[in-house]
Amino acid sequence: MRVxxxxxxxxxxxxxxxxxxxxxxxxVALLHDDIDWIIHGPIEVFSFAGLxxxxxxxxxxxxxxxxxxxxxxxEPDFTIVEDDRAAVMADISxxxxxxGRLLRFRAANLIRVAGGKVIEFREFADSFxxxxxxxxxxxxx
Amino acid sequence: xLRLVTDTPIDDRAAAGDVRAVxxxxxxxxxxGDFARIAARFADxxxxxxxxxxxxxxxxxxxxxxAAVRCTFAALxxxxxxxxxxxxxxxxxxxxxxxxxxxxxxERDGGRTIRCRIASFFRVQNGLLTxxxxxxxxxxxxERESATILRF
Numbered sequence: 001m002r003v004x005x006x007x008x009x010x011x012x013x014x015x016x017x018x019x020x021x022x023x024x025x026x027x028v029a030l031l032h033d034d035i036d037w038i039i040h041g042p043i044e045v046f047s048f049a050g051l052x053x054x055x056x057x058x059x060x061x062x063x064x065x066x067x068x069x070x071x072x073x074x075e076p077d078f079t080i081v082e083d084d085r086a087a088v089m090a091d092i093s094x095x096x097x098x099x100g101r102l103l104r105f106r107a108a109n110l111i112r113v114a115g116g117k118v119i120e121f122r123e124f125a126d127s128f129x130x131x132x133x134x135x136x137x138x139x140x141x
Numbered sequence: 142x143l144r145l146v147t148d149t150p151i152d153d154r155a156a157a158g159d160v161r162a163v164x165x166x167x168x169x170x171x172x173x174g175d176f177a178r179i180a181a182r183f184a185d186x187x188x189x190x191x192x193x194x195x196x197x198x199x200x201x202x203x204x205x206x207x208a209a210v211r212c213t214f215a216a217l218x219x220x221x222x223x224x225x226x227x228x229x230x231x232x233x234x235x236x237x238x239x240x241x242x243x244x245x246x247x248e249r250d251g252g253r254t255i256r257c258r259i260a261s262f263f264r265v266q267n268g269l270l271t272x273x274x275x276x277x278x279x280x281x282x283x284e285r286e287s288a289t290i291l292r293f
Contacts, residue, residue: 005234040258040278042291078262078274080234087232087239089262089274106192108260108276110232110241122241124260124276126192131280139291141283 003084032117041127069094103133160238183207184269193279221246
């Protein structure tokens with residue numbers, strides 16, 4: 001069944017509002033059982049990165065993320081929606097719990113919805129810079 | 142082959158400003174190494190930013206204006222040959238578009254192959270690209286480019 005742009009916008013807004021409010025249950029409720037989720041980045045530095053398939057796997061990744069980082073801010077400033085797909089650019093800042101260090105980066109999120117929930121999620125960012133921020137030093141080249 | 146002169150007529154829909162057609166035209170030119178055709182799509186005041194460390198990659202960082210973007214882009218195409226560019230899906234709304242592509246670059250000197258996935262965001266006015274933002278897993282790309290596992 002075709003998904004309208006209005007429905008996609010509603011799901012997207014609910015997802016990001018839940019994320020911003022740190023409403024874990026609200027966020028998870030918007031994830032499809034069969035979600036295909038990738039945060040592109042080095043799993044040696046960000047153990048929650050990489051491919052996760054299915055809601056339990058995504059929940060596990062989010063739990064791991066929550067042990068190391070807390071969201072400081074999520075500010076989307078570019079959103080386009082077409083049918084069941086959306087693309088967003090946002091400025092994100094996370095606090096690294098172990099050090100109190102603030103990681104700031106710009107991210108791209110590409111999302112597809114089905115059945116009123118998010119079924120595909122991709123996140124891209126300058127992962128080299130993210131890794132250096134997380135490590136608190138330059139990476140030896 | 143790096144082409145500095147284009148012989149491909151500009152797609153009518155792209156010329157009319159259809160963002161999806163402009164993206165398709167640029168990506169087709171990119172696949173064919175038709176640098177002149179890509180550069181013809183840059184608006185005078187184009188704002189270009191590829192999110193990756195400019196100290197270790199060519200054609201990244203921010204540059205503004207057609208001449209600056211041409212120089213930056215030339216650094217990329219001089220260094221790499223585009224083996225393939227396959228776009229998953231393009232989302233378009235108004236004058237803006239976005240898409241994710243699997244790109245395979247081959248180093249002209251040395252022949253090293255670099256595979257990366259690139260998320261791109263575009264803004265088009267009057268058939269010309271006015272804004273570009275690119276994202277890739279730069280850590281992974283750096284490892285592939287240097288053929289080494291980064292130590293930290």
